[in-house]
Amino acid sequence: MSDELFVVTVTYSPGPHLERFLATLAHATDRPVTVIIADNGSTDGAPEEAVERHPNARLFRTGGNLGYGTAVNRAVAEYGLTSSTDFFIVANPDVQWGPHSIDLLCEAAQRWPQAGSLGPLIRDPDGAIYPSARHQPSIIRGGMHAVVAPVWPSNPWTAAYRQDRAEPSERTVGWLSGSCLLLRTAAFAQIDGFNERYFMYMEDVDLGDRLETAGWQNVYVPSAEVLHAKGHATGRDPARNLAAHHVSTYTFLADRYPKWWQAPLRWAFRTALGARASLVVRRSRRKSRQS
Template identity: 60%
Template sequence: MTSQLAVVTVTYNSGDYLTTFLRSLGEATTADPQVIIADNGSVDGAPERAEREFASARVVRTGGNIGYGGAVNRGVAELGPDIDYVVVANPDVEWSPGSLDELIAATERWPRAGSLGPLIHEPDGSVYPSARRVPDLLSGTGHALFSTIWKSNPWTTAYRADDVAPSERPVGWLSGSCVVLRRTAFDSIDGFDSRYFMYMEDVDLGDRLGKAGWLNVYVPSAVITHTKGHSAGKNPELMLPAHHRSAYRFQADRNPGLLRAPLRLALRIGLAVRSKLAVRAARKALDNNGGHVTGDQR
């Protein structure tokens, strides 16, 4: 397993989260995978410290903040052809004992799985809806426009698959915060679309894997904890508009042509309004309590 498995994580001033990530990784698998830290311009010293303290870790500079998907692609490019499985995970993930081995074991049960993802706990112990349906124009627009003001709306419920109990099964897409990718599948679709700076790159990846004949498989017997938004929450003016631009790109790419131009225009306007409201609310929350904005905007 050691020669077949590698881990890629993307850092941008990740601080002590990266140390927790690497320490817990040692208990998540009996293998000793190489870890590529694709760094997007950190100035906190965390990548360098990790490289000194963990023999398996190696820092790769991306040359600047090129976004999540682009940095993952840069990290994967460092891996040799003997790597069969690439684990892509955020540095603020904490692995449960045996969780990565459980994901790798599931690849044997699902030989057509291009990606496999675990059950993800929030820091408060609640389950994050990480295995979702691919949003079409109607459900994606309904969710994007109403999820924050009408949480029980039918489009969000369908998109997040809130009505489905956790079970090992194929799904539309898996959260890119922690996912095992079969190298042949990842390479067959040319990896992440680097046009997505942040957010929706995992939705796009899962959709393209599915269209290429691969499965995205949810494996809830593998469990991790993800402290979401430690970076995004500090910069809502940058990250929230990036999310809304990515949401528009995803639907615009899948709904081209003159006939759908009015729909794309309405979506662009709606998302622009939602973005401004989200930034305003996030800034107010930060000003009031100095905390992070960690709520899921997707």
């Protein structure tokens, strides 16, 4: 593994999160790091200020709000990462890096030569462990989670899908949260990067699934820790983002069951996800009005 490491982060008016992201990188690794800020049309000046304050930061303007995965793909192509480095990191700008977190991910990559992606343990701002390492959403497990979770959060299908009851351990999983990933460039190039049909949400689930299909592994590395503030793009319009999540979920499931005789299954997915989206969006808007 070469000493220099590239970190790609996608911004859309990230505010103070980006400064904390860049400042805490010093705790994460002793390697020289180049940060590529793939900006999707920020208007708050934060990416420009970051480049002025941090000599290792590079600003790449994508030309519009292209979505997360597409912006990453554009930055990787612009800087030729798949031909110049063995690994690179993709992370949200509202991530704060834990001590040696990047070094620990890189060390794990040497232990897992077939790992296409590696992800750390992610903590919420309150210190709770976020379930960032999950199974792939099967028809039963994923479907029941999608439909039942809003009214029965502790249901067994959600617990199984999210691996809520599994102790943190270094292991292979179905997919890892795209908020922080170490990616092997050979694997990323083999599957042509992120699927650009996903504007936001589920692009990480799709990535993990396609990596496994191509013979690579997704490896959870809980010895590496980061904090995810979750305050970048998702908090601005919760109802809109919840609706977008359900659209992406349908896209993912429909892609996995594309045959003509599976049309009733796709119809069931669409109906159930539409009902769930309506429920959670109404609930989100009611909470927004109350607050």
